[in-house]
Amino acid sequence: MSFDSIGLRPELLRALRDAGYTVPTPVQAEAIPVILEGRDIVAGAQTGTGKTAAFTIPLLQRLWDTPNRQRPHARQVRALVLTPTRELAAQVEESVRRYGKYMPMSSTTVFGGVNMNPQVYALMRGVDILVATPGRLLDHVNQRTVDLSKVEILVLDEADRMLDMGFIKDIRTIISLIPANRQSLLFSATFSDDIKRLTDTLLKEPVLVEVARNNAESDLVTQSFLFSSNANKQDLLIHLLVQENIKQALIFVRTKHGADRLSVHLQRDGVSAVAIHGNLSQMQRMRALSDFKTGRVRILVATDIAARGLDIEQLPHVINYDLPHTPEDYIHRIGRTGRAGVTGEAISLVSSEERNVLYGIERLIKKRLEQRQAVGFTPAVPENFSNERQSGVSRQSKSRQKRQQSPFAFHPRETSRPGAQPAGNDSRNQKPAAQYQSADRGHASVSMPRKPKPLSSAPAHSSHAVEGSREQRRKVQFSQKGD
Ligand code: AMP
Numbered sequence: 001m002s003f004d005s006i007g008l009r010p011e012l013l014r015a016l017r018d019a020g021y022t023v024p025t026p027v028q029a030e031a032i033p034v035i036l037e038g039r040d041i042v043a044g045a046q047t048g049t050g051k052t053a054a055f056t057i058p059l060l061q062r063l064w065d066t067p068n069r070q071r072p073h074a075r076q077v078r079a080l081v082l083t084p085t086r087e088l089a090a091q092v093e094e095s096v097r098r099y100g101k102y103m104p105m106s107s108t109t110v111f112g113g114v115n116m117n118p119q120v121y122a123l124m125r126g127v128d129i130l131v132a133t134p135g136r137l138l139d140h141v142n143q144r145t146v147d148l149s150k151v152e153i154l155v156l157d158e159a160d161r162m163l164d165m166g167f168i169k170d171i172r173t174i175i176s177l178i179p180a181n182r183q184s185l186l187f188s189a190t191f192s193d194d195i196k197r198l199t200d201t202l203l204k205e206p207v208l209v210e211v212a213r214n215n216a217e218s219d220l221v222t223q224s225f226l227f228s229s230n231a232n233k234q235d236l237l238i239h240l241l242v243q244e245n246i247k248q249a250l251i252f253v254r255t256k257h258g259a260d261r262l263s264v265h266l267q268r269d270g271v272s273a274v275a276i277h278g279n280l281s282q283m284q285r286m287r288a289l290s291d292f293k294t295g296r297v298r299i300l301v302a303t304d305i306a307a308r309g310l311d312i313e314q315l316p317h318v319i320n321y322d323l324p325h326t327p328e329d330y331i332h333r334i335g336r337t338g339r340a341g342v343t344g345e346a347i348s349l350v351s352s353e354e355r356n357v358l359y360g361i362e363r364l365i366k367k368r369l370e371q372r373q374a375v376g377f378t379p380a381v382p383e384n385f386s387n388e389r390q391s392g393v394s395r396q397s398k399s400r401q402k403r404q405q406s407p408f409a410f411h412p413r414e415t416s417r418p419g420a421q422p423a424g425n426d427s428r429n430q431k432p433a434a435q436y437q438s439a440d441r442g443h444a445s446v447s448m449p450r451k452p453k454p455l456s457s458a459p460a461h462s463s464h465a466v467e468g469s470r471e472q473r474r475k476v477q478f479s480q481k482g483d
Contacts, residue, residue, distance in 0.1 A: 001029050007036060009061055011102035016057070019098060025050030030209045031185075032058045038183055042199050043209035046189035047158070048335045052095045055081075055155050055185050060100045062153065062183070063128055072106075072126035075146055079153040080178070081131040082171065084161040085305065086111035086282060087289065092157060093131040105129065110146075112136040113282035120145045134162065134170035141177065148177040156202075159188040160195055161332075165305065168194065175202060189335075190328045221334055224370040225348040225358065227379040233321060233349050234262070238269050239374055240319070240347065241299075248292070249317035251301045252333050254325065262321060263301045273299035304329050312336060320348035327360040347372075352382040359389060 003016050003024055024032065027045040034041050035058035045051040059079055063069070072078050083089045093109045100107070107129040108122040116139065123130075123146045130137075130146070140146040154175070156162065162171060184203050188195050199206065228236045240246065253259050256277040266273035274288040274297045292300040293312055304324055318337045324330050330348075337344025348369065350358050362368055368389075373379050382388070 006032050008032070008057065009064065009103075011064075012057055012061060012099060015099045015101050016053075018101075021053070025054070027051050027209065028054040028057070031055065034207045034209065035059070035183075035185060036061060038062070040184045040186075040203040040206040041209050042186045042188070042203060042206045044189065044191065045187055045209070046332065046335050051187050052092055052157075053099060055157070055187065056092070056095045057099050059129070059153055059155065059185075060096070060103055060105065063105060064103050066152070072128060072150065074126050075123055075144075076126045076150045077123075077130040077146065077148060078127075078150065079129045079155070080137075080148065080151050080174075081129065081155040081157055082134055082137070082162065082174065083131060083157045084133065084165050084167065086113060086133060087285070088158065089131045089133055093129075096129050096131065100129075107131065110136050110140060111282075112139075113285075116140070116143075116145075134167045134174060137174060138170055141174070148174065149179065151178040151182055153183045153185070154178055156184075156186045156188075156198075159186050159198065160190045160192065160328075161305075163192070163194050163198070168198070171198070189332060220343050221337055222343070222345045222370075223334065223348075223367075224346075224372045225350050226372050226374060226377075227381045228349045228351060228377070229380040230351045230353075232377065232380070233351070234265055236349060236374055236377055237262075237319065237321060238266075238271070239377065241271060243374065246317050247298065248295065248315065249299055249319050250292075250312065250315055250336050251299055251319045251321050252324065253301060253303065254322040256303055258322065259301045259303055263299070266299055266301070271299055272297040273301055275301045277303040278305060304333065316344055318344065318346045320346070323348060323350060323354040323357040323361070325357075327357065327364040330357075330361045331365070352380055355382055355385070355388065362389070 001024060003013055003021065006024065006029070008016075027043060027049045031041055031043050031045075031054040035055065043051065043054065045054065059081075063078055081089075081092055083092055089109045089111045093107055096107045105128040106125070108119070108127050109131045110119045110123070111133040112135055116136075119136075119140065120143075123140060137146070141148065156171070162168075184206075186195075186199060186203060186206070226236065226240075237251070241249070251262065253262055256275075256279050259275040259277045263273040263275040274291055276285050276288045280288070288297075288300065291297045301321075315337045318334050320330070320333060324333060334344075334346040337346060348358070358369070
């Protein structure tokens with residue numbers, strides 16, 4: 001299939017040629033014709049699959065083709081794209097400009113962490129396409145600097161992450177301000193019950209777009225892991241960077257503090273590194289990202305949320321210095337590499353305490369990660385590792401399971417512990433969450449795999465609270481000078 005055969009306008013085809021795109025990616029081939037028909041869609045696609053163009057291109061065409069098209073009036077918006085993070089908002093708007101360069105339509109972004117005034121001026125003139133994070137958009141709504149009553153198309157990009165970050169209330173408030181006869185497009189890498197509920201209330205007879213195979217399962221990303229004690233991880237990391245001649249890598253850690261600590265440690269060892277996380281100002285985050293993208297620094301140390309949606313061209317390596325809180329985050333992390341047909345490598349350093357997450361990841365992606373060893377390093381392999389891995393549960397969690405089965409046992413709230421998995425709840429990861437069955441066009445309701453809520457309300461998430469909902473941000477402001 002070519003772009004010409006899906007009925008795109010010449011202005012868009014020209015912009016796509018300029019971008020060097022010759023054939024649509026699977027999600028584009030599925031989604032673009034359906035969106036052009038004016039249907040609602042729910043698409044299972046993560047970053048790296050070409051999802052941004054999958055909604056941006058038809059959105060531009062539909063806005064352009066509207067009969068009696070008029071410039072939006074002051075403060076009005078014709079299409080609204082909601083994204084979880086500032087970086088993703090900026091990237092989406094960049095795509096709007098890129099694909100719409102031969103169609104003079106206006107676009108702008110609004111997100112937190114920067115002065116509101118330039119955003120107010122941009123909104124005052126009215127915009128065709130607004131890309132926004134929910135919290136800052138509601139700030140504008142409250143100050144009456146934006147009017148959502150004329151929105152024709154709504155896009156929820158990375159909807160799963162927006163819910164993880166606690167934006168559900170904000171999203172519902174925003175939707176209540178948008179006309180009901182809009183077209184709605186929802187993109188999500190994974191599907192929880194919360195997403196399913198949102199889909200049921202938000203979309204009208206949506207077409208389910210078949211998920212493109214995610215990067216975790218593709219052959220583009222080589223995945224392996226090394227066992228290491230927590231104490232040895234820093235030395236092992238340096239060893240790998242040198243031994244494997246890693247020229248550039250995005251390194252994931254769980255906490256903001258951990259990101260700062262590791263980047264300082266790397267700098268002390270002569271490796272140029274910079275951290276990116278939610279405690280930095282927007283300017284600092286943009287500088288860190290641009291230094292990494294231009295190759296001025298070799299290592300970008302990131303927390304999960306700060307790195308969400310980052311599109312770094314030809315990133316060869318992702319290193320999980322800490323495993324993420326949930327197996328789904330592993331997929332998001334390694335999706336930073338192996339993008340747009342280029343191969344990549346994902347290496348994880350796994351401590352004995354993290355082995356349950358490792359088993360969870362392997363269940364989710366339905367494949368075993370290759371276990372490696374570094375010369376001169378004694379791997380801290382947990383006792384009984386191969387048996388545990390076979391069953392997918394650690395001895396520690398087996399004994400917890402037994403305790404819970406006892407009729408006299410006290411039942412602690414296991415799910416509030418980051419990384420903890422409810423004992424015996426193996427169905428949780430039986431299926432890659434974003435894989436669903438068919439692109440059954442015209443179906444009135446969407447059937448998605450049931451999956452318990454991600455452990456997003458776990459205490460560890462409070463470390464990302466600055467990027468979370470406004471309520472979360474407010475809480476954080478009591479304890480620290482944030483954002
Ligand atoms: P996304 O999933 O939207 O973050 O896109 C991932 C990367 O794929 C971006 O760098 C896009 O520029 C690139 N891309 C998107 N669509 C195509 C296409 N049809 N052909 C080649 N590259 C593409």
